[in-house]
Amino acid sequence: MSQVFGDLVQQAKDALERAGIEGAAREARILAAKAADIPVDRASLSFQEVVAREAQSKLEAFIASRVLRMPLSHITGTRAFYTHEFTVTPDVLDPRPETETLIETAFESDFQHVLDLGTGSGCILLSLLAACPDAAGVGTDVSHRALDVALGNAARLELSDRCLFLTSDWYSDVEGQFDLIVSNPPYISAEEMEDLQPELTHEPRQALTDEADGLSAYRKIIPGAGAHLRPQGRLLVEIGWTQADQVAAMFETSGFTNVNVAPDLDGRDRVVGGIWPGVEAIFPQIRPISALFA
Template sequence: MITAQTALAEARARLGAAGVPGAMGDARRLLAHAMGVAPGRLTLHLHDTLDEGALGSFNALVARRAARVPVSHLIGRRSFYGRDFEVNGHVLDPRPETETLVVAALDVEWSRALDLGTGSGAILLTLLSEREQATGTGTDISAEALSVAARNAEVLGVANRAQLLQSNWFGGLSERFDLIVSNPPYIAASEMAGLAPELLHEPRCALTDEADGLTAYRVICAGALSHLAPGGWLMLEIGWTQGEAVCEMAHAAGYSGVTCRPDMDGRDRIVVARAPL
C-alpha cells in the first residue's frame, strides 16, 4: 500500500514522460476521482493510504490519460460556466472559449432560444439555467449526443423548459426564436492532422465539415432568418481566423449590426448579427 502523495508523484512522472501537458493537474483530478473526494479537498487526503481498489482505479486512469484520452472522458464530467456537464465520446467537450458565446447571449433580451448542434447541451442548458423564465430547443444529428443533453437537462433542473430534437440544422423546425446560437464544426479538413491527440476521442463530425471549415456557417446564415423573430439575434462561435468570412456571409444574407467579439485571449470568437425588425 502507498500513500496518495506517493501515487500522485508517480503518476505525474508517468504522464510527463508520455508528453501529457499539465501532468500534475491531470494527475490530481484523476486521483481525486479515484478516491471519491472533491478535487479542492485532495490536499487534505494526500497522506491517506490508498486501498487496493482506489489504487487500481487510479493506475488504470493514469494509463488511459497517458494514451491521451481526455480527463473529462475519464471522469465523465466537464465544467462549463460554473456547472458540471456529463460528457463522453459522443459529444464535443465544452471549452472555456465557448463561454464567450454564453456571455454574449446573456447581454441581450430573449425568451426563446435555439441551439443548433447542441451536443452535450452545454450552451442551451446554461442559458436556460441563467434565464429562469426562458425556454429553448436544441437540435443535433446524433441521437447519442441528445441522450447526453437530456441527462444534463435533468440534472440541471431545466428539462421542462428544454426541447431536444434530432435534426440536421433547421430540419423539422417551423417556429421562430428570439435567439439562435451555435458552435458548429469549424475546423478545416486540412487542419485536422495537426490537432492535439485528445481531440481524436471527440466526434469528428463535431470538429470538422471535411471541407474548408465554413460549410455550417453558409447553411446557418442562409437559414436562420426564416427561424428568427423580427429583431432576433444570431450568435455563432467561430475559429479565430474566420471572423471576416462569417461576417461577410451574415451581411450578404441580410442581417444588421454584424460584429465580431473576441474571446478571453483577444482572438475573434463570436459573430453577432441581428434579423431585420
C-alpha cells in the first residue's frame, strides 16, 4: 500500500509529542520533508503526494535521534540564521536566533575588515560579509573540524574569496588591525551547564562553557582587542543575559568608550559593545609622530 507524505508528518508529530518535544508539529514537517526529499517550503502543499518506500525508514531514524534530543539542525544538517542556511554538524555550535542581535548591532556602523573570534560554523562572519559586498574578514577557531564547516559554508555562499579562516586561540595567530571584532564566546558557567536543555549535550562543550565562571573568554578578548583594532574600531561580544554589568566594566577598564548593551528580541541583555579610541585618545600627552613634522 502506498504511503502519502501527510502520513509521515502525522507519524512524526505523534512521536515527538509523546517525547515532550516543543514545537512538535513544526519539527514533524521538517523531518518528514527531509525523509521524503521534499522542500520544507512545499511541505504544507504536499500532504497528498505519494512518497518513496525508503522515506519511512529514514523518518524512523530521524525520529529516534530527535527523541534522544539530538538537535534538529544536526539531523537535517542545516540551520537558518539571519538570511541564509548554514551547514551545521556536532563540531560547531548550533546558531541561535538571539545571536542575530550581534549581526544587527554590527550594522549600526560601517566596516570593511572584520575579525570573528571563535567562528564555529562561520555564521556570524559570513552573514556580515554577505550583507556587505565590499567587506572582507578573518574567522578563527581552535577546532580544525569547526573550521572545515566554516570553509564549506563560505564556499556554498560564494564568499571564499573574501574570508580567511585560521586556527588560533583567540588572538594568538592573528595579525593586522580591523574595523570590527565580533565574538560569541563560551559564556555558560560550569555550574549552569547542569541545568541546560539536553539538546546542548550534543554540541561541542568547549563552545558553550569555560568550565569556570563563564567570563574567562572576555578576560582575554576584551583587553587584547586594542592591539587589533583601528582607531574608532568596535568590539562586539555576545553575553549571557546576566553578565552585562561585569562585561561592560571590562570594556571600560580596558579603555573602550561608548560602551553599550543591546537587548535581544526577548528584551534580555545580549550584546556588549564599545569603541576603541586609539592610542592618542588614551594617552593624549603623546603627540603623533606626524605632528613632529608639522
